[in-house]
């Protein structure tokens with residue numbers, strides 16, 4: 352395996368192995384174990400920016416990372432610019448990096464215009480990234496899919512937009528929203544971006 356140091360904005364990672372964010376999986380105990388095994392960066396489960404906006408105690412509890420090894424990236428989702436601003440201002444007090452989820456395919460997420468629904472509205476996606484960048488003092492990164500479906504692949508366009516909007520790292524999940532987790536992952540999209 353080719354291990355190398357990686358820098359995301361001003362955050363230096365010991366190596367380029369990054370724990371993928373997984374809702375219901377990458378909680379505090381999982382992150383601590385992954386760090387013990389030496390990963391360069393761990394990412395939390397995705398956190399609702401609206402829940403932070405409304406001061407939801409249960410969500411805030413998910414952000415407990417006391418005494419965990421650093422760096423840690425907190426992944427958020429949402430499409431309301433006020434909620435993104437409030438969430439970013441709250442989370443950047445303790446996170447090293449904030450990642451924005453624009454790839455979650457779950458119906459309960461996309462029906463609200465969040466996650467991979469943003470692949471259908473690059474103008475709004477850009478506003479969200481720019482808002483996060485403006486109000487954060489830690490690097491903003493973005494995770495997205497190659498498109499909504501195989502007839503609307505936006506990976507390259509999306510990557511260019513996100514970079515210009517100020518994202519310091521992009522993670523692409525090489526499936527379309529409509530492919531969920533099925534079929535083979537489209538690795539050629541990683542190359543093209």
Ligand SMILES: Cc1cc2nc3c(=O)[nH]c(=O)nc-3n(C[C@H](O)[C@H](O)[C@H](O)COP(=O)(O)O)c2cc1C
Nearest residue numbers: 371372373374376396397426452454494524532536
């Ligand atoms: C149980 C589960 C939960 C996931 N939750 C998230 C999440 O909260 N945020 C996210 O960006 N990706 C999430 N993902 C996607 C993974 O981070 C990863 O991008 C995806 O599984 C592609 O990798 P694979 O081809 O090895 O499965 C999740 C995947 C699984 C299987």
